[in-house]
Every structure is written in structure tokens, then in C-alpha cells.
Amino acid sequence: MGVSFVLAFLLALAAVVVPGFLLCTSFGLGWRASICVAPGTSLFLYFAVSLGLGALSVDGVLPLGAGVLGVAAVASAVAWAVRHKTGWHPAIEQPALWVMAVYVAVGSVLFLILFARNSGGLGWFLQYNDNSAHLTSIKAMVDGASTSPVRSVMYGSNVLANQSPLPPGTSGFSAPASFYPSAYHNVAALVLASGVGAIAVVQNAVNAVFTAAVFPLGVCVLLAQVTSGNQKAVLLGSVACGASYAFPLRALVVHQNYPNVVAFCCIPLVCALLVAAFPVDDGGEEPAVGVSAAPLALLLVSVAGLVDLHPNAVIACALAASCFLMGRVVPAWARTLPRRFTSVLLFVGAEAGILVVCLSVWLACLVSPPFASAVGFLWEWTLPVGDAFVQLVLLGLRIPVEQPVLAAMVAVGLVWCVTHRGRGWIALAYGVFAAIFLGNAAGSPTVKRIFAGFFYTDPDRTAALVGLWASIVAAFGLYALFSGVTALLRKAWGRRGECTLPKAVPWAVAAVVCAAFSAGNYGEALAVSSYPKDEGRPYLSPSEDLPGGAFAWQEWELQWVSDPYHALFYRKDDAGFMRRVVAITGHDDLILNIPLDGSMYAYPIDDANVFYKRELTGPDSETSQALRLRLNEYAESPEVQKAVEETGAKYVLQLSVKGPEGANYADYERNRPEDWVGIASVTPDTPGFKLVLSDGNMALYAIEPMPVAKEQAAEKSQGPGRDGASDAAGAGEAPARTVF
Numbered sequence: 001m002g003v004s005f006v007l008a009f010l011l012a013l014a015a016v017v018v019p020g021f022l023l024c025t026s027f028g029l030g031w032r033a034s035i036c037v038a039p040g041t042s043l044f045l046y047f048a049v050s051l052g053l054g055a056l057s058v059d060g061v062l063p064l065g066a067g068v069l070g071v072a073a074v075a076s077a078v079a080w081a082v083r084h085k086t087g088w089h090p091a092i093e094q095p096a097l098w099v100m101a102v103y104v105a106v107g108s109v110l111f112l113i114l115f116a117r118n119s120g121g122l123g124w125f126l127q128y129n130d131n132s133a134h135l136t137s138i139k140a141m142v143d144g145a146s147t148s149p150v151r152s153v154m155y156g157s158n159v160l161a162n163q164s165p166l167p168p169g170t171s172g173f174s175a176p177a178s179f180y181p182s183a184y185h186n187v188a189a190l191v192l193a194s195g196v197g198a199i200a201v202v203q204n205a206v207n208a209v210f211t212a213a214v215f216p217l218g219v220c221v222l223l224a225q226v227t228s229g230n231q232k233a234v235l236l237g238s239v240a241c242g243a244s245y246a247f248p249l250r251a252l253v254v255h256q257n258y259p260n261v262v263a264f265c266c267i268p269l270v271c272a273l274l275v276a277a278f279p280v281d282d283g284g285e286e287p288a289v290g291v292s293a294a295p296l297a298l299l300l301v302s303v304a305g306l307v308d309l310h311p312n313a314v315i316a317c318a319l320a321a322s323c324f325l326m327g328r329v330v331p332a333w334a335r336t337l338p339r340r341f342t343s344v345l346l347f348v349g350a351e352a353g354i355l356v357v358c359l360s361v362w363l364a365c366l367v368s369p370p371f372a373s374a375v376g377f378l379w380e381w382t383l384p385v386g387d388a389f390v391q392l393v394l395l396g397l398r399i400p401v402e403q404p405v406l407a408a409m410v411a412v413g414l415v416w417c418v419t420h421r422g423r424g425w426i427a428l429a430y431g432v433f434a435a436i437f438l439g440n441a442a443g444s445p446t447v448k449r450i451f452a453g454f455f456y457t458d459p460d461r462t463a464a465l466v467g468l469w470a471s472i473v474a475a476f477g478l479y480a481l482f483s484g485v486t487a488l489l490r491k492a493w494g495r496r497g498e499c500t501l502p503k504a505v506p507w508a509v510a511a512v513v514c515a516a517f518s519a520g521n522y523g524e525a526l527a528v529s530s531y532p533k534d535e536g537r538p539y540l541s542p543s544e545d546l547p548g549g550a551f552a553w554q555e556w557e558l559q560w561v562s563d564p565y566h567a568l569f570y571r572k573d574d575a576g577f578m579r580r581v582v583a584i585t586g587h588d589d590l591i592l593n594i595p596l597d598g599s600m601y602a603y604p605i606d607d608a609n610v611f612y613k614r615e616l617t618g619p620d621s622e623t624s625q626a627l628r629l630r631l632n633e634y635a636e637s638p639e640v641q642k643a644v645e646e647t648g649a650k651y652v653l654q655l656s657v658k659g660p661e662g663a664n665y666a667d668y669e670r671n672r673p674e675d676w677v678g679i680a681s682v683t684p685d686t687p688g689f690k691l692v693l694s695d696g697n698m699a700l701y702a703i704e705p706m707p708v709a710k711e712q713a714a715e716k717s718q719g720p721g722r723d724g725a726s727d728a729a730g731a732g733e734a735p736a737r738t739v740f
Contacts, residue, residue, distance in 0.1 A: 004197030005122045008205035011191045013213060019045045019072040026076035027294040028083050030094040036221035037269045039214045040302025045072055046183045047149070047308035054148020059157050061189045064147045083294070090294035092276040093224040095234050102238045103220045107212035110242050114525060115211075115249045116204070118555045120562040125200040127561075127568045127601070131256035132614040134185065135604035139199060141189035149182040149308055155613065162646055163590055165612055165624035183308035184259040199604050203258075210262035211248040216241045218268030223475055225275040226423065232510050236482060237475030239514045243406045243521050244467030245550035246397050246460075253558050254460045263306055263313035264468055270306065270317045273299040274324055280332040282421060289332050312374065315365075315454045316465060320429045322358045326351055327425030366453055375453035378445055388441035392434055395470060397463035401550045405520035410470050413477030423476065430469045437462040482506075482513050525551035570598035570605070574655045577698045578606040581653065584692060584700065585609075589650040591700075592627055594676045597655040611649065616675075623647060631678035634703070635687035640678075644703060652682050652689060652701040 020041030024034035049067040053059070082088075116122055125131060141147050145156030155164035184206070192202045219241045220234060227233040242248060251261045276295035281288040306313045330350050337343035366375055383391070387400075394402040395410065414430065417423035439451025440462045448457040455461040486506050493501055564572045578599075585591060587607050593599035595612040602608040611627070620628075626643040631652065634640045673680070682701055684691045693700040 001121070001123050001197075001201065004201050005205055005208075007196040008191050008202045009208055011194055011196060012187060012202075012206045012209040015187050015190050016042050016209060016214065018042070019068050022072045022076040023079060024298060026080040026083065027298060028088050028090045029092055029294065029298075032094040032097055032100065033092050033221055033224075036095070036100070036217040037273055037298065037302070039210075039218075040266055040269055040273070040305050041298055042068075042072075043183050043266070043305030043308060044301040045075075045305075046186045047305055050147045050149060050182060050186060050308075054146055054151045059146045060144045061141050061147060061186070061193045064186060065190050065193075088294050090276065090292050091279060092292075092295055093221075093229040095220050095224045095229075096231055099231060099235050099238070100217060100220055102235065103216035103241060104213050106238050107216040107242060108208070110249065110522070111208050111212040114522075114551060114555060115252060115558065116208075118558040118562070119204075120564045122204050123198060123201050124562060124564050125203060125601075125605075126253065126256050127570055128256045131258070132595075132600045132604075134188075134256065134258055135199060135203065135601065136613045137182070137185045138188045138192060138203070139604035139607075141185060142193045147182060147186050147189070150179050159613075160648075162648065163609075163611065165616070165620045165627075167619060167621045181259050181263075181308050181310055183305065184262055207252055207258060207262070210265040211242075211252065214262070215248055215265035215268065218266065218270075218272065219472060219475070222268045222272040222275070222472065225272050226426065227479075230479075232482065232506060233475070233479040235510055236478040236513060237472070239518050239521075240406075240409065240474040240478055241471050243403075243409075243474055243517075244395060244397075244470045245401075245403065245554045246395075246467030247464040247471075248468075250554045250557075251460065251464045253554070253561065255458075257310075257461075260310040260312065260461065261464070263309035264316070264464055266302070266306055266309065267313060267316055267320070267468060268472065270299065270302050271320050271324075273302060274317075274321055275328075278324070278329055280328060280422065282332070288336070289329055311370075312454045312461075316433075318358075318361075319432050322354065323425045323429040323432060326354050327428040328422060330354065331424075363450075366450065371454060374456050375449055377456045377458075378448065379440075379457040379459060381441070381459045382443075383441045385438075385442040388438055391441075392437060392466070395467070396550065397437065397466055398459050399550070399553060401553050403521065403550045405517065406470065406474055409474040409477035409481070409517065411477070412480050413473040413475065416476045416480040417473065426473060426476065430466075430473050433462075433465045433469050437466050478513055478517060482510055485509050485513070522551060524549040525555055569596065570601040571656065573695075574598045574698070575605070577655065577693075577695050578602055578608060580693060580695075581651075581700050582606050582608050585651050590648050591651040591653045592631060592647075592649050592679055592703075593653040594628075594655075594679050599653055599655050602653070608653075610653065611647065627678060628676050629678045632681040632686050633678070634689070641706060649703055651692075652679060652703065654680065654682070654697070654699045654701075656696065656698050 016039045017035060018038075020038030020043075021031075021034050023041050023045075024038050025031055029037070045068045046064070049071055050064055053063055053067060119126065125135065137145075140156055140158045143158035145158040155166055188202055188206045191206065192199055196202070197205070216238070219237055223234045223237045224230075248261060248265055251264070252258070273295050277292050277299050278296075279290050279292055281290070303314055303317060306317065330347065334343065334347035334350070337346060365371055391397055391400065393407060394404065395407045396402050410430075414427045417427040436451050436455070437459075440448050440455075440457055440459060443451060452458070452462050455465070486501070486509050489505060489509070490501055561568065564575075581591075581602075585608065588609055591599075591602075591608060591610045593602065593610040593612055595610075595615045599608075599610050600612065600614045602610045603613045611624075616624075623643045623646055626637075626639050627647070627649070630637055630640050631644075634644060682689050684701075688704050689701040690704055691699060692702050
């Protein structure tokens with residue numbers, strides 16, 4: 001398992017870095033900076049190529065991979081030729097390679113210790129309903145479905161036309177065009193198609209690439225731009241990156257909205273390109289504001305690439321860009337003006353104009369049709385204003401815990417940024433993200449939608465934004481602490497008659513500051529070795545009196561929701577039973593199933609050809625309705641017989657009863673127990689079905705040919721039911737069951 005994970009991690013890293021790296025270096029960026037910012041450009045290439053393939057009705061991951069590499073090579077050659085003809089020489093700070101390695105090492109350790117060791121293992125997966133869609137999409141692309149974001153459907157060309165439960169014209173090539181970001185699934189599908197590991201291993205590896213490499217390296221290169229290459233300041237950011245429990249690791253736990261999480265991971269690299277695209281020279285007598293063409297071009301394509309991960313990440317980048325304009329570019333421009341009162345008016349007018357434009361665009365987007373589904377969603381979570389403010393200041397954010405060490409460094413970092421030229425926009429951006437969180441936490445429904453509508457008014461996503469930017473601000477807090485300690489040491493050295501500190505001393509101070517912060521911020525998670533469990537109840541959030549702090553809370557929550565033996569839908573006993581099922585049915589025979597009993601994961605995890613590949617999120621076909629509502633009438637009902645014949649169904653699957661939480665979690669109609677009585681009511685005594693495998697309340701039935709089914713129905717109507725059916729594997733008769 002470990003070898004498969006490492007191989008999948010390396011392949012995923014190559015998939016998100018190599019295409020963009022070719023283009024970035026051809027634009028003249030140094031190779032180290034190119035590694036850090038390449039994922040944004042790579043995502044754009046996946047976006048553009050998948051759109052083109054979709055327009056040509058070319059499906060599958062092989063054309064996608066070949067197309068991305070081909071386009072990257074051609075575009076790189078063109079960019080190289082243009083650069084050499086025009087003389088582009090982009091100035092972008094490059095972090096030291098060893099510092100980049102420290103960032104990735106810290107990110108990897110945090111992922112392995114705080115996430116992987118608590119999540120059921122590298123080969124297990126989390127199971128809120130979002131992840132059934134992600135896993136199914138990844139598997140479908142490998143099996144030949146569309147990779148295009150405008151043709152992304154749950155039942156694509158990988159599914160036979162007669163084996164989709166959706167109404168005619170809503171799946172496959174006949175489906176109407178609709179946008180759903182697919183870059184995350186594209187990358188995962190390419191890695192899965194290589195055969196290096198199972199789909200759960202691949203998904204965990206892709207998530208690790210973005211949270212342990214892309215996000216840290218993005219912060220690394222951003223700090224390099226803001227600090228003009230101050231390697232000690234950049235190094236200190238390595239332990240602050242990911243210091244908030246809210247992002248990125250807990251964001252992986254909540255809802256499994258992975259495309260949104262990995263999109264947020266790319267925000268720092270986009271901001272780094274933004275700073276490089278509009279360089280400000282404060283070194284001369286008068287500051288100068290310029291425009292660098294190469295970083296600007298890469299910035300634009302990276303922002304476009306984020307659309308194919310999640311559009312609200314573009315909104316977040318736009319907020320940061322607005323803060324950069326107001327807090328960095330406009331003040332630098334104003335300092336070039338003559339020292340007159342009219343210059344003050346020009347400065348105030350420019351700032352006010354940018355603010356008005358930003359607010360106008362924000363409100364216009366809120367009421368625009370493309371954002372209607374996100375803005376219309378209302379998350380029922382509200383705190384009193386005082387409580388919300390306390391949780392923001394102490395960085396508990398979504399949950400009533402504190403991160404005092406991080407909160408202290410953020411406070412110091414905010415003061416440092418405000419009092420040092422060129423850093424104020426960092427503090428301003430933090431204030432904007434904090435305002436979004438507060439408005440969402442304490443506001444009325446209307447206020448929630450205005451402040452956080454682009455983020456589904458989801459408290460976890462708004463908390464993630466604050467946590468993301470808190471990591472950046474905390475880096476400046478650590479640098480302020482480092483600067484204070486080294487200043488004291490210089491004074492002490494001066495009193496001893498020494499002119500300067502030995503070169504090794506500042507680096508030693510930086511190492512001590514990193515170690516002290518790490519122990520204070522992350523150590524509480526390691527201090528708690530075990531967490532309480534109550535296996536007799538459905539999933540509940542961890543209690544407020546849990547020992548430890550925020551990371552301990554997160555660890556306990558993760559252990560609770562990912563326990564393979566008590567998971568929400570698909571458990572170890574289901575997995576073992578499905579292996580036996582597939583040994584009987586093969587990978588092609590169609591199996592009728594109840595998705596929320598866990599079998600919605602049977603297609604991506606076990607490669608079983610189940611009819612319902614996830615819960616129903618909209619209207620289904622008449623054929624589907626006949627099967628899920630009346631399958632138990634198969635022997636007597638011509639309508640059901642026709643539905644079975646049309647789909648070519650061969651088997652009926654019933655996985656283990658999950659208790660009320662499985663049914664209660666369904667967010668959509670047509671997923672309640674009464675909506676699946678036709679399949680759930682099949683027993684060994686039901687005419688037309690032969691029990692071939694059972695284990696407890698799990699069962700697999702073969703659908704008998706019609707003559708046999710009618711004969712069984714006639715026998716049942718004439719006398720008592722059959723004595724029972726034998727399990728092909730020697731198990732006893734499966735009992736009658738209720739759905740879920």
C-alpha cells in the first residue's frame with residue numbers, strides 16, 4: 001500500500017507540475033519558481049484540452065494526457081520564440097531549493113500524521129455523498145467517459161444507454177451541456193489509468209499532492225515575492241503553512257468537496273504571480289510600479305485554470321487582488337505624485353473607485369444566473385456576534401476550540417504587515433476573509449448570502465479561507481519574533497565588543513523559532529494518544545470537552561467518520577462481501593442496487609456494474625421507478641418485466657443495513673426508505689429471484705428467466721412458499737430487511 005501511494009503521489013505531482021513547468025520556463029521564469037507556480041498553468045492546459053476534446057466528442061483519459069503534453073510542448077515552443085524575439089526578462093524571486101524541500105517535507109509530515117494515520121489508512125476513503133460523485137467521475141473517465149467540464153455527467157459514454165437510471169436525453173452524448181469542474185477528476189483519472197494503485201489510494205495521493213506540495217510551495221513562492229527573497233522569512237513560513245486546523249487538512253474531512261479544497265490550495269501561487277506581475281520598486285528615491293508581461297500572462301491562464309477546479313477560488317483570488325491593488329499598487333503610485341493636496345484627493349479617489357468597482361462586481365455576480373445555485377444555498381449555522389468574534393480571534397473558527405499559539409502569531413503578523421511598507425495588503429486581505437467569516441457566522445440569511453453566497457454560506461469553507469490566509473500572516477509574525485530575538489542578540493554581541501553576529505546565529509534562531517512554534521501549535525495533537533468512541537450511536541461531532549486542542553479535535557473527528565468498521569455507508573464487511581459478489585457477477589453483468597446502503601461505492605471501488613452509481617439527485621426514468629419501487633413484483637408485473645429486460649439486469653444486491661443516519665443524510669428526494677421498497681423487499685421467497693450469496697443481512701440474488709419466474713409465482717400462489725434457498729457459498733437464508 002505504501003509503495004502504491006508513493007508512486008501515485010509522484011505521478012500526480014508530475015501531472016500537475018510538468019505541463020505547466022514547460023510553459024513557465026519557456027516564459028523565462030527560473031526553474032525553481034516555475035516548479036512552485038506551474039500547477040496553475042497545468043490546470044489551464046487540462047481545462048483547455050478537455051474542452052476541445054469534449055467539443056470533438058473524444059472521450060477517455062489517454063487523449064487527454066496526450067493532448068495536454070502536446071499542447072504544452074507546442075505552446076512552450078511558441079512562448080520561447082516570442083520571448084527571445086521580444087526580449088522578455090521577467091523578474092520573479094526564486095526560493096532556495098532546500099527551503100522548498102523543507103516546505104514539502106513539513107506539508108508531507110502534517111498530511112501523514114494529522115490526516116493519513118487517522119483516516120482509516122492510505123487505501124481507505126471518506127464517505128459523505130460528495131465523494132461518491134468524485135470517485136464515480138474518476139472511475140468513469142478511466143472507463144471512457146468524457147473528461148470535459150461541460151459534458152461531465154454521472155452516466156456517460158462508459159455506461160450503456162439502456163443502463164442509466166436517468167431520463168432519456170440526460171446522459172451520455174445526448175446530455176445537455178452544463179458546467180461542472182473536472183480538472184481534479186482529470187488528474188486523478190490519469191493517475192488511476194496508470195495502474196499504480198486502487199482508486200482510494202490514488203485519490204488520497206492526489207489530495208496529498210495539493211495539500212502537502214502545491215499549497216506549501218505556493219506559500220513559499222508568495223513569501224519570496226513579498227519579502228524580496230528574504231530566505232529566513234521564507235523558511236519561517238514553512239512551519240506556519242498549514243498551521244490552521246481549518247485548512248487544508250480539516251477541509252479534506254468536511255463534506256469531501258475535494259475540488260474546492262485543492263482550488264483553495266492554488267490561491268497562494270496565483271497571488272505570487274500577481275505580485276510578480278505588478279512589481280513595485282521601493283528601493284529608489286521614488287517608488288516605481290511596473291508591469292511584467294510573462295507573470296501577467298501566467299497569472300491570467302492560472303486564474304482560468306482555477307475555474308476548472310472551483311470557480312469560487314477565482315472569487316477568493318479576486319478579493320486578494322483587490323487588496324493588493326488598494327494596499328500596494330495604489331499607495332506606491334500615490335507616492336510618485338507631487339506633494340500637494342490634489343494628490344491626496346487623487347489617492348483617495350483611486351482607492352474609493354476601486355472599492356466601488358469591487359463592490360459593484362460582487363453584487364452583480366451575486367444576482368447573476370451562473371452563481372444562482374451557490375448563492376441560493378443557505379447553511380443553517382449561526383453564532384451570536386460575540387461568540388463568532390471570539391472564535392475568529394482565537395482561530396477556533398468553525399468549532400469552539402482555540403489555537404492560541406497561532407492566534408498570537410497572527411496578531412503579531414498583522415501588526416508587522418501594517419507597519420512595514422509593501423506588506424499592508426496582506427493584512428487587508430486577512431481582514432476581508434475575516435469579514436466574510438463573521439458575516440456568514442453571525443448574519444441573517446440575507447447577510448449570509450451577501451457575504452458568503454459564493455461559498456454556499458458554508459461555515460467550513462469560509463473558515464478555510466481564514467485559515468489559509470492565517471498561515472501566511474503567521475509567517476510574518478514568526479519573522480517579527482525572529483527579528484526581535486536577533487536584534488537582542490546583536491545588542492548582546494555588541495556589548496561584548498563583537499561587531500557582527502556570526503552568520504550561523506540567525507539561522508540557529510530561525511530553527512529555534514520554527515521548533516518552538518511547531519511544538520506549541522501542533523504538539524497537542526501528539527499529546528493525546530486515544531480518543532473516546534461510542535459505537536452505539538450514529539455519527540456526531542466531537543464533544544467540546546474533548547482533551548487537547550484544535551488538531552486533537554480534528555484527529556478525533558477524522559477517526560470517527562473514517563472508521564472502516566463503522567463508516568457511514570461502506571464498511572469493511574461491505575467491502576469483503578463485494579469482493580465475493582464481483583467474483584460471481586464479473587464486471588459487466590448489471591446489478592440492481594440501493595445506492596445509500598453503500599453500493600453507490602461499488603462501481604468506483606470494486607468495479608461492479610451497479611445500476612445506481614450514486615444517490616438520485618434529480619428525476620429518474622420510468623424504467624428506474626419501476627425497478628426501485630416494484631422490483632419485488634417482477635414475476636407478476638409486465639411493466640417490471642419490461643424494465644428488467646430493457647436494462648439487461650442480472651442480479652439484485654442488498655448490502656448491510658446502516659441504521660437511520662444513512663437515510664437521514666440523503667439531501668435529495670427519492671432517497672428515502674419508501675423510495676426503494678421494490679429492491680429492499682426482495683427475499684429468498686420472492687418469485688423470480690434466486691439467492692446465490694448471503695452474509696448476515698447482505699445478499700445477492702440472481703434474476704431468474706421469465707419462464708422460471710412465472711412458474712415460481714404460480715407455485716407460490718397455490719401453496720406455501722419455498723422452504724428456502726441455499727447460499728451458493730454455504731451461508732443461510734437472508735432475512736427480510738428494511739432499506740438502509
